[in-house]
Amino acid sequence: MENSLATQTIRYSNPILPGFYPDPSITKAGEYFYLICSSFEYFPGVPIFRSRNLVHWEQIGHVLDRPDQLDLTDRKSSDGIYAPSLRYHEGIFYMITTDVRGSGNFYVTATDPAGPWSEPIPVPYGGIDPSLFFDDDGKVYVTAQQGADYDSHVIQYEINIATGEAFSEPQVVWRGDGGPWTEGPHLYKINGMYYMMSASGGTAKEHREIIGRSEKPYGPFERCPEPILTHRDLDHPIQYLGHADLVEDTNGDWWAVFLGVRLTGEGYSVLGRETFLAPVRWKEGWPYIDNNEGSVALEMSVTRLPDAAPAAPGATLGEGRDDFDGEHLGPEWIFVRNPAEGCCSLAETPGHLTLRGQAPGLGEVGQITFAGRRQQHTQASFTTCLLFAPSAEGEEAGLCVRRDEDAHYEIGLTRSGNGNRVTARLTIRGESRIVHEGKTEAEQLFLRIEATEKEYILSYSEDSQNWSSVVAGPARALSPEDFVSKMCFTGVVIGLYATGNGRPSGAPARFDWFEYRAAWR
Known part of the structure; x- marks a missing residue:
C-alpha cells in the first residue's frame, strides 16, 4: 500500500x-x-x-x-x-x-x-x-x-x-x-x-x-x-x-x-x-x-x-513454510467435513502432522482424512515431505489439489501388490484414472504440485534435489466453471491426505513440513 x-x-x-x-x-x-x-x-x-x-x-x-x-x-x-x-x-x-x-x-x-x-x-x-x-x-x-x-x-x-x-x-x-x-x-x-x-x-x-x-x-x-x-x-x-x-x-x-x-x-x-x-x-x-x-x-x-x-x-496471503511445530494447526488449515476422531495429530510425532487414513477415499462423501488450505495464487507451487510405510493393500498418503469429490489431482505413496508405488491420479468430472505408477523402496518422499494458469504439474523426489514430473492435469477441470450436473461454489484447496481405500489405514502418514510458494500474485 x-x-x-x-x-x-x-x-x-x-x-x-x-x-x-x-x-x-x-x-x-x-x-x-x-x-x-x-x-x-x-x-x-x-x-x-x-x-x-x-x-x-x-x-x-x-x-x-x-x-x-x-x-x-x-x-x-x-x-x-x-x-x-x-x-x-x-x-x-x-x-x-x-x-x-x-x-x-x-x-x-x-x-x-x-x-x-x-x-x-x-x-x-x-x-x-x-x-x-x-x-x-x-x-x-x-x-x-x-x-x-x-x-x-x-x-x-x-x-x-x-x-x-x-x-x-x-x-x-x-x-x-x-x-x-x-x-x-x-x-x-x-x-x-x-x-x-x-x-x-x-x-x-x-x-x-x-x-x-x-x-x-x-x-x-x-x-x-x-x-x-x-x-x-x-x-x-x-x-x-x-x-x-x-x-x-x-x-x-x-x-x-x-x-x-x-x-x-x-x-x-x-x-x-x-x-x-x-x-x-x-x-x-x-x-x-x-x-x-x-x-x-x-x-x-x-x-x-x-x-x-x-x-x-x-x-x-499464506506463502511460506509450515514446519508443524505448534500445538495446533494455523487457522488457514481446514478439513473436508468433520475429521474423524484421532485422524489428525501434531502431538503424536512432534514436529510432524500425522494423518491416519480412514476408509473413504478422496472421491467419496464421508469422513475422509484431508487437511488443506486454500489456493490463493494462480501461479504457485506446493511441496511437502512425506514419511510413510504402508503395509496393507490400498494404504495411501500424499499431496492433493481438490475442488470437490468429482475433481481432484493427487500424487502420493501407495501399497499395491507386493510393494510400494509412487502413484499419480487425475479425477475429472467424476472419473478417476491412475496416470503413473512407479515402484519405490523409499519411505520418505518429497511431493510437489506446481500450478500455472493452464495446468497442475505433479512431481516427486526421493532426495529433494532430483525431481521427476509424472503428469500435468488441466487447470480448467478443477475450476467451478467445469461442473457437470451440480453447481460448484468452491475453489481449489491444496491438501495433505491419507486413506485406506476401503478400510482404515493401519500405517500413519507423517508430514514433516508443507511449503506454499507463489510465483506472483
Missing part, C-alpha cells in the same frame, strides 16, 4: 481476500472491522478475520469450530454452510447462516469474535442467506431468501433475539428486479431510511447487486432503477460481482465488500469466488459501487482508509 502526499491517494490491491472466500459479510466493533465468508463442506466453518484499515486482514479463527455446532459428516461438496451474515450489537457479535441439507437457518453469539461462540439457536423461516437487523426501537428482524430461480424473493419477520422464536409471521418484502436468484439480502437503516439490498442474476456473468429504500422496515421498497454493482456488460478482469455487504467507518465513509472472480482468458478460475473491497458513493440517496464502470479494479486508489497506517498482511 502506498500513501502519496502529492496526490493524496492511497492505493490497495484487490481482492483483499484472495482465493476461495465467497459471500463476505462485515461489521465494525471498536477499532476493528470483522469479516466472515462461506465455507460450504469444509470444517471448521465460517472463517473470521479482523482489520483496522479494511485492506490488511488477519484470520483470528472460525465461528463454527466444534462438532456440536456443525456436523458436516454426510454433506456433499458445495452443501453445508452458505452465506453467513455478521452483526455486532450492544457488545455481542451475531453470526447467522444456513446449513444446507442439514439443520437449516440458525445463529450463534459471542462476546469475543475469536470465540468461543455459542451453541446454534435455530430460526423458523427462510430458505438460505439469512441476515439480522437490529432496529432503533429494539426490534430484531431476520431477512432471508426463499424460493428458487425466478421465484426467488425475500421474506422478513421479527424474532426474540434471546431465543430465536418468531414474534411475527414472515412477510414477502422484496422480489428483486425480475431476474433469477434474488438472494443474499441485507436490511439497513441509514439516515432515517430503510434500505433492502440483495444480489440478483445468479452467481455468474449476470450477477449484480440491487437495492431499494423505504420509510418502513417492511417496505414497500422503491427500487433503484439500476444495479449498484455489476460488471455484466464489461470485458473486465474481474467478473461475477455481487453478494455485497455495507459498512460505515469512523470517518463517515461507506465501503462495500463483495465477491468477484478473476477469470483467465479462457473463462475460468481455479481460485473460485474471492472477496473484494470498494468505496461507496452516495448519489441522490442511493449507494453506488460500480455499475459497469470498471471502477472496481485489481489496483484501487482512494483518498483515505479508516486507518492508513502500514500493516503487514496476515496469513491470508
Whole structure:
C-alpha cells in the first residue's frame, strides 16, 4: 500500500481476500472491522478475520469450530454452510447462516469474535442467506431468501433475539428486479431510511447487486432503477460481482465488500469466488459501487482508509513454510467435513502432522482424512515431505489439489501388490484414472504440485534435489466453471491426505513440513 502526499491517494490491491472466500459479510466493533465468508463442506466453518484499515486482514479463527455446532459428516461438496451474515450489537457479535441439507437457518453469539461462540439457536423461516437487523426501537428482524430461480424473493419477520422464536409471521418484502436468484439480502437503516439490498442474476456473468429504500422496515421498497454493482456488460478482469455487504467507518465513509472472480482468458478460475473491497458513493440517496464502470479494479486508489497506517498482511496471503511445530494447526488449515476422531495429530510425532487414513477415499462423501488450505495464487507451487510405510493393500498418503469429490489431482505413496508405488491420479468430472505408477523402496518422499494458469504439474523426489514430473492435469477441470450436473461454489484447496481405500489405514502418514510458494500474485 502506498500513501502519496502529492496526490493524496492511497492505493490497495484487490481482492483483499484472495482465493476461495465467497459471500463476505462485515461489521465494525471498536477499532476493528470483522469479516466472515462461506465455507460450504469444509470444517471448521465460517472463517473470521479482523482489520483496522479494511485492506490488511488477519484470520483470528472460525465461528463454527466444534462438532456440536456443525456436523458436516454426510454433506456433499458445495452443501453445508452458505452465506453467513455478521452483526455486532450492544457488545455481542451475531453470526447467522444456513446449513444446507442439514439443520437449516440458525445463529450463534459471542462476546469475543475469536470465540468461543455459542451453541446454534435455530430460526423458523427462510430458505438460505439469512441476515439480522437490529432496529432503533429494539426490534430484531431476520431477512432471508426463499424460493428458487425466478421465484426467488425475500421474506422478513421479527424474532426474540434471546431465543430465536418468531414474534411475527414472515412477510414477502422484496422480489428483486425480475431476474433469477434474488438472494443474499441485507436490511439497513441509514439516515432515517430503510434500505433492502440483495444480489440478483445468479452467481455468474449476470450477477449484480440491487437495492431499494423505504420509510418502513417492511417496505414497500422503491427500487433503484439500476444495479449498484455489476460488471455484466464489461470485458473486465474481474467478473461475477455481487453478494455485497455495507459498512460505515469512523470517518463517515461507506465501503462495500463483495465477491468477484478473476477469470483467465479462457473463462475460468481455479481460485473460485474471492472477496473484494470498494468505496461507496452516495448519489441522490442511493449507494453506488460500480455499475459497469470498471471502477472496481485489481489496483484501487482512494483518498483515505479508516486507518492508513502500514500493516503487514496476515496469513491470508499464506506463502511460506509450515514446519508443524505448534500445538495446533494455523487457522488457514481446514478439513473436508468433520475429521474423524484421532485422524489428525501434531502431538503424536512432534514436529510432524500425522494423518491416519480412514476408509473413504478422496472421491467419496464421508469422513475422509484431508487437511488443506486454500489456493490463493494462480501461479504457485506446493511441496511437502512425506514419511510413510504402508503395509496393507490400498494404504495411501500424499499431496492433493481438490475442488470437490468429482475433481481432484493427487500424487502420493501407495501399497499395491507386493510393494510400494509412487502413484499419480487425475479425477475429472467424476472419473478417476491412475496416470503413473512407479515402484519405490523409499519411505520418505518429497511431493510437489506446481500450478500455472493452464495446468497442475505433479512431481516427486526421493532426495529433494532430483525431481521427476509424472503428469500435468488441466487447470480448467478443477475450476467451478467445469461442473457437470451440480453447481460448484468452491475453489481449489491444496491438501495433505491419507486413506485406506476401503478400510482404515493401519500405517500413519507423517508430514514433516508443507511449503506454499507463489510465483506472483
